[in-house]
Structure formats: structure tokens, C-alpha cells
Amino acid sequence: MDYTVAPLSAHTGAEIHGVDLARPVGDADRARLYRAFVERSVLVFREQQLSPHQLLSAVRLFGEVFPQHNSRFALPDCPLVHYISNQDFYPDGKRYIPGEGYHTDHSNALCPPKATVLHAVRLPDSGGDTQYVNMHLAYDGLPEAIRHRISGLRASHVYQSRHSARKMMALGEPDRNSIPDAVIHPIVRTHPESGRKAIYINPIRVEGIVGMADEDALALLAELLDHSTQPQYQYRHKWERGDLVIWDNRCLLHQANGDYDMNQVRYLHRVMLQGDVPV
Ligand code: SIN
Numbered sequence: 001m002d003y004t005v006a007p008l009s010a011h012t013g014a015e016i017h018g019v020d021l022a023r024p025v026g027d028a029d030r031a032r033l034y035r036a037f038v039e040r041s042v043l044v045f046r047e048q049q050l051s052p053h054q055l056l057s058a059v060r061l062f063g064e065v066f067p068q069h070n071s072r073f074a075l076p077d078c079p080l081v082h083y084i085s086n087q088d089f090y091p092d093g094k095r096y097i098p099g100e101g102y103h104t105d106h107s108n109a110l111c112p113p114k115a116t117v118l119h120a121v122r123l124p125d126s127g128g129d130t131q132y133v134n135m136h137l138a139y140d141g142l143p144e145a146i147r148h149r150i151s152g153l154r155a156s157h158v159y160q161s162r163h164s165a166r167k168m169m170a171l172g173e174p175d176r177n178s179i180p181d182a183v184i185h186p187i188v189r190t191h192p193e194s195g196r197k198a199i200y201i202n203p204i205r206v207e208g209i210v211g212m213a214d215e216d217a218l219a220l221l222a223e224l225l226d227h228s229t230q231p232q233y234q235y236r237h238k239w240e241r242g243d244l245v246i247w248d249n250r251c252l253l254h255q256a257n258g259d260y261d262m263n264q265v266r267y268l269h270r271v272m273l274q275g276d277v278p279v
Helices: 027-040 052-059 135-140 144-152 174-178 214-228
Strands: 005-006 016-018 042-045 078-083 114-122 130-135 153-157 183-186 188-190 197-200 206-209 234-237 244-248 254-258 268-275
Touching: 016 027, 016 135, 027 042, 027 144, 027 244, 042 234, 052 078, 052 114, 052 244, 052 268, 130 135, 135 197, 144 254, 183 188, 206 214, 244 254
Parallel strands: 016 042
Antiparallel strands: 005 016, 042 244, 078 268, 114 244, 114 268, 130 234, 130 254, 153 183, 153 206, 188 197
């Protein structure tokens, strides 16, 4: 297959031109794409037109599908694919903007998803970008004393942290029973494929740090978040119609921007891929 892989920033993101994910991809091409995914953490496939079922089979190039936690957002005829939309509302009538505030997906799972895939279906005329921060670089950029301080620390992750400014949409009964109440993950994890270390925190899900008073834990987590979200660690994705974006949750935080005209629809399909226990 004749396709190009072009960097989108100095450190994160690559744009793939010349691959039609609705068609079979051979082993050598798949291996090259997978290497690019591990090296660049975000891959952007332009001009894709995939039905939900085509999307599911395309993402299997990169791994096994992970069942997402809140089935309220599942597509009825293809439930492993969920939707992301600005047209839902909390029970109190406030608009729900999925993905606002930096986070990594479903870190409250024992084996959180290694990757998330979004495929744009409808986009606002402008805005609604997704921002990523590279947590490998953020880790590398920490002062040695802080790296030493966080080495060996572990955090407790839950569906909805009581400290989070963003509220998740509540889970229904069957979903609630199918996920653990809390899981413990290291604050520094090692990428299983590149061997690089990354800060692994999640303001939406982290309830506390094991063995640390809340006040100290929150101060440390805020310091790590402030450090990690500095512009030099960011890649900001401006969506184009037909984009399919896959990113590596093991070494990125991301956030959606609700900065556009809410009379316009922002609607994407989302799939996640199975990951390992973070170590
Ligand atoms: C998400 O956090 O999964 C959604 C991100 C986005 O809508 O850009």
C-alpha cells in the first residue's frame, strides 16, 4: 500500500494519507502503522467514511475492542461503538459536553483501554478541537526531586472522583455492577511497547493517593497536572470531516473543547481498545 506518515507536531501526532480503512490492510502495512502509533501516540487518518461496523473491523488492526462503561451511549445496532455528542443533557437540564477537562479514558478499569478511536460524523464549523498532552515528555521534563517523590506512588481510580470538577453521566444498574468500585494504578507507568515512563493521572477519576492525606494528594496531583499541560507538551487536533483519530491512553491526557456554537452538532463515533494492567 502506498501511504504517507507525516508528523503533526515536533513530538506527538502523525497524519496518515493514502489508507482507506474500509479496505483490507496487509500485515506489513499494519506493522508500520502500529509502529507509528507507538512512536507518535496520535494517528490521524484523513477522509475516512466508515459505518459503525466498518469502524469496528478497522480498529481491530490495532487491537481487541474494549467494552465501554456507560451503555447509555452505545449505538443500538452496534453497541461496541459509542457516540460522543453535544446534544445530551444532564437530568438537571444542563448540557453535557463529553470529554471536557484533561483525562485519560476509563482508568477506573483494572486494564484500562490502551487506545481510543474517534471517527468524526458531524462537526461544528469551527472549534471543538481535541487537545492532547504527551505524558512521556511531561515525565521527562519533571525535576529530578519530583520524579523521585512520585516513584512508587499509587493512586485510587473510581468511575467518578468526588474531587472532579466535571461530572460524569450516571451509570445505570447493569453497568454499575460490571465495573470495579475502585482500582489502584501507579502514578508513573512504563509503556509496555516503548519502555518509556509516563505520568499516569486522571483528574476525573482519581480519588486519592494511597497512604497520603487528601490535602497533600490533591496538591501533588494539581502540581503534576499543571506541569503536564504546559503548551510544550501539547498537540491540538483540529477536526476535519472524515477524520479517524486513534490515540494512546497509556501516555497521553486529552480533553475536548466545548468552545463552539452549541446550536451546531458535534457528533463522533468512539471505540476503545483493550489495554494491560498499568505497571
Ligand atoms: C473523549 O474524551 O473521549 C472525547 C474527546 C472529544 O470529544 O474530543
